[in-house]
Amino acid sequence: MSTPLLTIDRLSKTYTTGSGLTRAGKSLIRAVDDVSFTIADGETLGLVGESGCGKSTLGRCVTRLLDVSSGRITLAGTDITRQRGAALRATRADLQMIFQDPYASLNPRRRVRDIVAEPLIVHRRGNRATVSDSVRRLIADVGLRPEHLDRFPHEFSGGQRQRVGIARALALAPRLIVADEPVSALDVSVQAQIINLLTDLKRDRGIAMLFIAHDLGVVRQIADRVAVMYLGHIVEIGATEQILAAAAHPYTEALISAVPVADPARAKQRHRIVLAGDPPSPANPPSGCPFHPRCRYATDICKTAMPALREMADGRSVACHHPVGIDQAA
Amino acid sequence: MNPLLEIVDLAVSFRTSNGLIRAVDGVSFSIAEREILGIVGESGSGKSLTVLAILDLIGDPNAVVTGSIRFRGIELIGQKPETLRRLRGGAIAMIFQDPMTALTPVFTIGAQISEQIRIHTDLSRHAAQARAVELLDAVGLPDPHRAAARYPQELSGGQRQRAVIAMALSCNPALLLADEPTTALDVTVQAQILELIRKLRDDFNSAVILITHNLGVVAETADRVAVMYSGRIVETADTGALFADPHHPYTWGLLGSMPALDGIRRPRLTTIPGLPPALDRRPQGCAFSPRCGFVRPECLPAPPCLTGTMHQAACVIADHERAAARNQVLAA
Numbered sequence: 148m149s150t151p152l153l154t155i156d157r158l159s160k161t162y163t164t165g166s167g168l169t170r171a172g173k174s175l176i177r178a179v180d181d182v183s184f185t186i187a188d189g190e191t192l193g194l195v196g197e198s199g200c201g202k203s204t205l206g207r208c209v210t211r212l213l214d215v216s217s218g219r220i221t222l223a224g225t226d227i228t229r230q231r232g233a234a235l236r237a238t239r240a241d242l243q244m245i246f247q248d249p250y251a252s253l254n255p256r257r258r259v260r261d262i263v264a265e266p267l268i269v270h271r272r273g274n275r276a277t278v279s280d281s282v283r284r285l286i287a288d289v290g291l292r293p294e295h296l297d298r299f300p301h302e303f304s305g306g307q308r309q310r311v312g313i314a315r316a317l318a319l320a321p322r323l324i325v326a327d328e329p330v331s332a333l334d335v336s337v338q339a340q341i342i343n344l345l346t347d348l349k350r351d352r353g354i355a356m357l358f359i360a361h362d363l364g365v366v367r368q369i370a371d372r373v374a375v376m377y378l379g380h381i382v383e384i385g386a387t388e389q390i391l392a393a394a395a396h397p398y399t400e401a402l403i404s405a406v407p408v409a410d411p412a413r414a415k416q417r418h419r420i421v422l423a424g425d426p427p428s429p430a431n432p433p434s435g436c437p438f439h440p441r442c443r444y445a446t447d448i449c450k451t452a453m454p455a456l457r458e459m460a461d462g463r464s465v466a467c468h469h470p471v472g473i474d475q476a477a
Numbered sequence: 478m479n480p481l482l483e484i485v486d487l488a489v490s491f492r493t494s495n496g497l498i499r500a501v502d503g504v505s506f507s508i509a510e511r512e513i514l515g516i517v518g519e520s521g522s523g524k525s526l527t528v529l530a531i532l533d534l535i536g537d538p539n540a541v542v543t544g545s546i547r548f549r550g551i552e553l554i555g556q557k558p559e560t561l562r563r564l565r566g567g568a569i570a571m572i573f574q575d576p577m578t579a580l581t582p583v584f585t586i587g588a589q590i591s592e593q594i595r596i597h598t599d600l601s602r603h604a605a606q607a608r609a610v611e612l613l614d615a616v617g618l619p620d621p622h623r624a625a626a627r628y629p630q631e632l633s634g635g636q637r638q639r640a641v642i643a644m645a646l647s648c649n650p651a652l653l654l655a656d657e658p659t660t661a662l663d664v665t666v667q668a669q670i671l672e673l674i675r676k677l678r679d680d681f682n683s684a685v686i687l688i689t690h691n692l693g694v695v696a697e698t699a700d701r702v703a704v705m706y707s708g709r710i711v712e713t714a715d716t717g718a719l720f721a722d723p724h725h726p727y728t729w730g731l732l733g734s735m736p737a738l739d740g741i742r743r744p745r746l747t748t749i750p751g752l753p754p755a756l757d758r759r760p761q762g763c764a765f766s767p768r769c770g771f772v773r774p775e776c777l778p779a780p781p782c783l784t785g786t787m788h789q790a791a792c793v794i795a796d797h798e799r800a801a802a803r804n805q806v807l808a809a
Contacts, residue, residue, distance in 0.1 A: 197663035197664070197665065197666075198634075198663055304752055306752070334519035334520050334690065335519065335690060335691075335692075335731055335734045335735060336519060336730055336731060336734045336748060336749040337519075337752075338734065339733070339734035339735075339736075339746035339747065339748045339749075340748045342736065342746055343745045343746055343748060346744075346745065361663065361664065362664075362736075363664075363738055364735065364736035364737060364738050365736050367736060367737075367738060367742060368736040368742065368743075368746065388742070391738060391739070392739075401665060402664065402665060403738065404668075405664045405665045405667065405668035406664055406693065406738055407667070407668075407671070407691065407693030407694045407696065407697045407698075408693050408696060408697065408738065409692035409693045409695075409696045409720065409732060409735055410696060410720055411696045411697070411716050411717050411720050412717070412720075412721070414696055414697045419668065421665075421668050421669055421672060422665045422668075422669075424619070425633040425634075425635050425636065425666065426663075
């Protein structure tokens with residue numbers, strides 16, 4: 148298949164905020180700034196970055212929970228950027244979301260049976276009997292038992308709630324799921340169960356996923372490709388194994404080296420790059436490359452010119468004037 | 478040499494309408510001067526309660542704490558409030574997961590640190606302020622003079638955690654209790670804070686108890702590790718030994734659950750089936766037995782005790798069987 152399932156073309160999302168009642172006191176925040184990427188059918192793209200980098204905002208723009216400021220979102224050939232009403236509702240059947248907090252994203256007053264059935268009822272898929280059958284099947288598919296159907300969210304552990312959220316997202320057999328930090332609120336052992344469940348689902352059903360996370364290990368386990376965001380920009384995007392084996396963007400390099408490894412022998416051999424300072428505020432981004440104040444390779448050009456995302460000889464794309472370990476002539 | 482802190486058979490129970498529930502159940506460990514001990518466990522394992530009990534900070538009228546906690550030979554359980562108050566923030570300091578809730582928004586960082594210094598020392602207001610700025614500098618806050626004049630909400634999460642650490646260090650604590658100090662932080666900021674915690678031993682001669690759910694964090698920071706499950710320590714050893722030859726099936730499960738950043742990508746992660754038992758429905762024997770693939774009759778009547786000398790584990794699997802059993806879990 149040549150056309151990708153999802154195409155994001157130069158998407159930006161800006162907010163005006165600020166103190167003061169006057170326009171002068173307001174400032175423009177570019178939460179997502181000129182971002183482009185594609186996701187193929189059945190592919191999982193991991194979107195990583197630290198708090199405030201715009202990854203969740205981007206995910207919410209893709210699912211149309213937020214309106215974009217500029218750019219275009221195309222799903223299966225249809226421009227969904229400004230869809231409204233019935234058209235948007237029809238799109239949502241193909242485009243579902245799994246949220247980070249399984250405590251906040253399930254209605255505490257409804258039973259699991261009704262939570263999972265709701266998308267089917269809203270989209271008028273089947274009658275009472277078929278909906279009930281579908282719900283039973285979905286609940287089994289995510290590893291819950293029939294007796295769970297009549298329980299309320301508070302009767303479940305965090306991992307089980309996340310399973311309910313996944314069943315709800317699967318109900319309409321979507322083509323793309325946006326998962327925003329679906330495992331970061333869970334304990335390690337439960338996190339592993341949910342990652343395995345998502346891995347199985349994507350293999351068995353061929354659902355494409357935009358998997359948003361801050362944990363690179365989790366992303367490696369599930370994503371075919373990975374995009375790294377910093378301050379509203381994608382700074383590097385490519386095959387997961389390729390990027391994790393040898394990062395080309397200095398920020399990716401530092402991010403990978405900062406992950407603590409549960410192996411003291413190997414930890415001693417690793418070269419830790421400790422970044423100075425904190426990520427800058429998107430309300431007041433640095434000139435030139437947004438990463439240059441914290442970058443150990445920065446030169447004068449980085450202070451003035453914003454590097455474009457360019458494709459390298461090995462297939463990945465990097466937005467850097469001095470990509471690590473890559474021959475500039477390539 | 479006597480240990481700095483020695484905990485023997487600590488139990489924390491809560492009075493409920495269904496009787497007494499044991500959240501921490503017979504925990505014993507000690508920590509030497511300048512040692513970093515990592516306590517690892519998942520939610521509800523009792524790791525935070527264990528550390529809160531040291532300073533009598535559980536703050537629940539239904540909590541019952543028994544056992545012995547000796548700090549420099551002085552028993553802390555049942556100690557006079559006045560003595561405990563002098564210890565808190567003095568010889569024993571504590572930092573928490575969320576630095577925002579540990580600071581008040583209505584005073585500047587400098588005022589909050591110098592207040593603590595003045596409570597524990599007889600420094601003048603002016604000298605205490607100067608000391609606060611010194612400390613902010615020592616924990617690596619850029620422009621410490623300006624930082625001291627700022628309110629907590631004007632700092633980033635990593636800067637706030639540094640400020641809280643500066644406050645904890647203000648009276649040169651012999652022991653720092655750190656409860657998930659980096660969990661709320663981004664990974665690049667976490668790396669900065671862990672480096673700072675490792676440096677405390679050299680700069681302030683502090684011992685540290687580091688509570689975390691992240692095995693990577695202990696592997697890179699702690700000298701010794703204790704793994705907790707359902708209110709008990711199930712394994713404890715020097716960090717190198719624990720990761721080189723983990724003894725307890727729960728530790729294997731935790732290690733297998735962690736996705737690795739390098740090496741072969743496993744098609745599936747190892748999982749621990751099921752969930753930790755509810756505290757009021759803990760099995761009579763080993764609390765891990767319902768989730769363990771190696772249960773034997775001797776696991777069921779009573780929880781196994783920690784055995785071994787340097788490397789201790791509460792498990793009946795014999796030394797010669799261990800490697801095969803572990804491979805069975807981790808290769809699955």
